[in-house]
Amino acid sequence: AVNGMIKYEEVVIDNCCMMFVKNPALFDVLVMPNLYGDNISDLCAGLVGAATLVRGIALAEAVYGSAPDIAGKNMGFECLFHEKFGKSNCFTAEWCSMLRHLNLHDKADLIQNAILNTIAEGKYQTADLGGKAKTIEFTNAIIDHL
Amino acid sequence: MGGRSIAAGSMTLKGMVKHAIGSGRSVTYMPRPGDGAPRGVTLIPGDGIGPLVTRAVEQVMEAMHAPVYFERYEVHGDMKRVPEEVLESIRKNKVCLKGGLKTPVGGGVSSLNVQLRKELDLYASLVNCFNLPGLPTRHHNVDIVVIRENTEGEYSGLEHEVVPGVVESLKVMTKFCSERIAKYAFEYAYLNNRKTVTAVHKANIMKLADGLFLESCRQVATKYPSIRYNEIIVDNCCMQLVSKPERFDVMVTGNSLRFSFPPQNNDMNNVTPNLYGNLVANTAAGIAGGTGVMPGGNVGGDHAVFEQGASAGNVGNEKLVEQKEANPVALLLSSAMMLRHLRFPSFADRLETAVKRVISEGKYMTKDLGGVSTTQEVVHAVIANLD
Numbered sequence: 001a002v003n004g005m006i007k008y009e010e011v012v013i014d015n016c017c018m019m020f021v022k023n024p025a026l027f028d029v030l031v032m033p034n035l036y037g038d039n040i041s042d043l044c045a046g047l048v049g050a051a052t053l054v055r056g057i058a059l060a061e062a063v064y065g066s067a068p069d070i071a072g073k074n075m076g077f078e079c080l081f082h083e084k085f086g087k088s089n090c091f092t093a094e095w096c097s098m099l100r101h102l103n104l105h106d107k108a109d110l111i112q113n114a115i116l117n118t119i120a121e122g123k124y125q126t127a128d129l130g131g132k133a134k135t136i137e138f139t140n141a142i143i144d145h146l
Numbered sequence: 147m148g149g150r151s152i153a154a155g156s157m158t159l160k161g162m163v164k165h166a167i168g169s170g171r172s173v174t175y176m177p178r179p180g181d182g183a184p185r186g187v188t189l190i191p192g193d194g195i196g197p198l199v200t201r202a203v204e205q206v207m208e209a210m211h212a213p214v215y216f217e218r219y220e221v222h223g224d225m226k227r228v229p230e231e232v233l234e235s236i237r238k239n240k241v242c243l244k245g246g247l248k249t250p251v252g253g254g255v256s257s258l259n260v261q262l263r264k265e266l267d268l269y270a271s272l273v274n275c276f277n278l279p280g281l282p283t284r285h286h287n288v289d290i291v292v293i294r295e296n297t298e299g300e301y302s303g304l305e306h307e308v309v310p311g312v313v314e315s316l317k318v319m320t321k322f323c324s325e326r327i328a329k330y331a332f333e334y335a336y337l338n339n340r341k342t343v344t345a346v347h348k349a350n351i352m353k354l355a356d357g358l359f360l361e362s363c364r365q366v367a368t369k370y371p372s373i374r375y376n377e378i379i380v381d382n383c384c385m386q387l388v389s390k391p392e393r394f395d396v397m398v399t400g401n402s403l404r405f406s407f408p409p410q411n412n413d414m415n416n417v418t419p420n421l422y423g424n425l426v427a428n429t430a431a432g433i434a435g436g437t438g439v440m441p442g443g444n445v446g447g448d449h450a451v452f453e454q455g456a457s458a459g460n461v462g463n464e465k466l467v468e469q470k471e472a473n474p475v476a477l478l479l480s481s482a483m484m485l486r487h488l489r490f491p492s493f494a495d496r497l498e499t500a501v502k503r504v505i506s507e508g509k510y511m512t513k514d515l516g517g518v519s520t521t522q523e524v525v526h527a528v529i530a531n532l533d
Binding site: 046 | 348381384387427428432436456
């Protein structure tokens with residue numbers, strides 16, 4: 001446990017929304033009940049560019065077999081992990097998260113790097129990222145980068 | 147056009163007409179005899195930065211010789227209830243201007259801001275979020291009006307602990323309240339030449355509660371065929387608001403979030419239920435420059451209370467109060483809204499113009515806008531800029 005090394009703060013949701021749009025760098029990890037999480041996660045998505053670039057994990061589901069250490073079971077919270085250094089296509093990024101939970105870190109890294117390289121290259125981007133590529137073209141580009 | 151002399155050769159008739167149209171003064175407002183009698187306004191300085199910013203309004207009103215006089219009452223967030231004498235004063239004056247009241251988190255004490263709204267049945271809260279020239283923000287062409295239902299929804303204040311560790315919180319939505327807020331939003335749009343009203347909701351999840359809200363909005367929409375009506379789910383609304391706020395016009399919401407999205411022209415009104423309204427208004431305020439600059443008000447059938455647009459419970463931190471660096475712009479613009487409400491349009495215009503001039507000059511701005519001025523310095527600048 002890392003008690004005392006993680007700073008804990010509380011913020012009222014309306015104030016949070018306001019601070020978020022003025023300076024999102026103020027926040028690191030956010031935890032909140034269902035409805036607020038729904039709204040804030042979409043707000044974040046709007047800030048970074050598109051809904052498909054943000055990945056979310058539902059920690060309450062037992063899909064991955066073992067729940068992560070940091071979350072309790074069946075809490076019903078939705079946590080949003082916002083990566084500062086890169087954006088990832090949401091569906092494949094969720095697979096990355098799952099692979100990491102299953103301790104397949106090298107495979108997860110492979111996929112993540114492929115996604116980042118594809119987006120950085122800029123040749124195949126879907127409409128929400130400002131490009132014209134179809135999903136299958138974008139996917140094939142990711143596969144090519146593996 | 148009797149009585150006007152045209153200097154021969156100096157300007158053609160067409161030129162004169164063009165000059166007159168661009169002269170900046172609109173066709174005059176014709177008052178009823180006695181309209182200039184001073185109006186009483188209940189003033190609640192409130193907590194934190196409240197006294198600072200309400201004092202700012204008092205000073206500017208005095209400098210303008212505006213026909214209002216203030217009856218000041220001390221109300222603080224840690225009181226159990228809003229004192230009866232304050233409510234009496236507001237009922238007599240019909241208009242109130244207030245700073246924020248500190249809202250305790252948890253503890254079972256209800257917010258006095260909310261109490262005031264419920265007691266006086268101020269069922270519509272309005273926040274106008276718009277870009278101010280001289281205040282660069284990430285987005286341009288933002289002009290959003292958020293109209294939020296103020297009395298029910300998630301703010302019903304009905305909570306109880308079923309068993310230890312399990313709390314139930316009731317969200318109450320009624321046809322009566324949903325209908326009247328929808329009517330207010332459409333009426334506002336109609337009176338202010340706004341093109342679109344957007345209802346913000348989460349009816350895919352809260353099918354009955356938000357479904358009722360939407361039904362009411364749809365019914366009212368049929369009575370205003372010239373105003374475009376659309377609906378948006380609140381989470382999508384948040385996202386659109388931060389990426390394309392210029393699409394919104396008037397938004398109507400139930401109590402929590404207020405968002406509205408207008409189509410391509412920036413003419414939208416949003417109507418929202420209570421909680422959504424709160425979140426939307428704050429987000430929109432943040433987009434357009436922050437809670438330090440956005441004006442707002444609450445209105446019911448009989449009374450109106452004006453306060454800063456978003457985050458009424460946010461009274462600033464101690465340092466802000468000590469160093470007297472609170473931003474008075476939001477409350478000054480709200481008091482301009484109040485002057486229009488009291489039918490003193492010329493005073494409202496003068497106040498608004500002076501504030502906008504100060505912001506666009508950029509010399510006197512408080513910390514939240516990136517400047518170093520104190521509240522007093524901004525006030526003096528506004529007074530110096532009054533016509």
